[in-house]
Amino acid sequence: MLSSEQLLLILVFAVISAWWWRHLGIRQLALAHARKACQKANVQLLDQSVYLRKIRLARSPVSLVTVERSYEFEFSTRGDRRFLGWVVLTGRRLQRLELQPYSDDNWLQ
Template sequence: MSGEWLALGALAAAGWLWWDGLQKRELAIAAARVLCTRAGVQLLDETVSQRRLRLRRDDRQQVRFYREFAFEYATTGDERLPGRVYLLGSQVLDAHLIESA
């Protein structure tokens, strides 16, 4: 019986992690969209992809998920340039466009 509860708990935790990840992805898309609009560039594909997931402490020393998202943008439509959005919990830490070299 305890094995069933453990499996149920693991399934619930996996479901929560997936659901929370979807919410954070939406935050990252919104941050990328605002950044691109302010910079006068086009957010390509209207999406982001998660590149990194780690545990980090916030300013109050509480453990939060740190996520790094990547996206692509274009200035003229001919090139695909990278951008990044960084989240700690539900807080957007930074979002920036990476200029081509």
């Protein structure tokens, strides 16, 4: 028979595992938004990844508390310079997507 401490430990592990699994799914969603933005802007997404920069509690559109995650990624116009981009998700909803201003010098060549 499991003691109450063992049951609590199993429950804590299960909650952390579920949260981590959901976080990975939301990270993949942020990556998909970054890829789409880079394709639309005709720039190259570097490293094929996004990086979690900030996580905080925020209000959702229906006035409930949810988790807001801010991700950062890098992109390039020709591969020689890196620029920053940001994806902000509230829950699974895209709140903001920005690309750092960049100049496309390809027309000079």
